[in-house]
Amino acid sequence: MTSILIFAGESDELDRQAVSLAASLGPVEVASVGPTKIGGVEKAWQIEHPILSDYAPEAIAESLAQLVGQGMPSAVIAAGTERNNEVMAHLAALLDLPLATNVLTVSAEGDDWHLTRVRWGGSLIEEATLSAFLKLLTVAPHSQPAWEESKAATPEIFEPELAEELGRTRVRERVTVDEGISLTTAPVIVSGGRGVGSAEGFAALEELAGLLGGAVGCSRVVTNNGWRSHRDQVGQTGTRVAPHLYVACGISGAIQHWVGMMAAKNVLAINTDPEAPMVTKADYAVIGDLHEVLPAIISEIRRRQGTM
DSSP: OOOEEEEEOSOHHHHHHHHHHHHTTSOEEEEEESOOOOBSSSEEEEEOOGGGGSOOHHHHHHHHHHHHHHHOOSEEEEEOOHHHHHHHHHHHHHHTOOOEEEEEEEEEETTEEEEEEEEGGGTEEEEEEEEOSSEEEEEOTTSSOOOOOOOBOOOEEEOOOOOGGGGSSSOOOOOOOOOSOOTTTOSEEEEEOGGGOSSGGGHHHHHHHHHHTOEEEEOHHHHHTTSSOGGGBBSTTSBOOOOSEEEEESOOOOHHHHHHHTTOSEEEEEESOTTSHHHHHSSEEEESOHHHHHHHHHHHHHHHHTOO
16 A cells, blocks of 8 residues: 655644544655654655755755655645645645645545545635545644654655755744743643733733643733733634643633634633633633632632642
């Protein structure tokens, strides 16, 4: 059976989710720029070239095209991150093939693959058929369980022939940011919306997040009002997150925000409106004023931790 090639781009967790989907369709090979931790696959390719010292989408796509020409897999699949979608778009253009992005499910029937995929920022689920001799697709983040096999295969080095101009678009310099828990890595996110009322109102959210080892997020209306930075925004036009617990404080739950946090394992909504979309979709809800509820939660946590 022809193998499926996974491009392992930048996120080990999301790459493993892509492998899970691919493994249901056939034997899997993995290609990465540099080493990869993914194991339990037929073969691992380690792509090496001086141009690929950092992210260079045109050069990576050309490398994948050459690797495809050498092995002729039935598909090339990657996690649906912004960078991977860019690389896969370049690959599709090089090979003059269609690309399906943010795929949720795949069923193969003969030469055609029947897909469901996320469109319009998560507000629409599309059913589509992908017909091509080589299928190109990316997997919607947090839509699959992560591939758990960790015994990595010994990689085979692949050295593509790359023209110098393929390095015209690449990362040349990086700026170090403050270390700490981010929205994408936090196990708990305490997020606030219009109901928080002001920038000062986020002090209680910051305190609760600190006690829980989490991070603080917010809705778009909060950033529009200037209460928080855009880097804290969760949603379609912000960051997509998948914490173990998402605490939504005073957030109505518009579809644009729900798209950004719907992969959370558990959702706790704190709101005065029992009919708010966030409340009706949440796993747990507290109907009340968040300015009274949050101090009570904080007090109880501190009591149990013995830090009162």
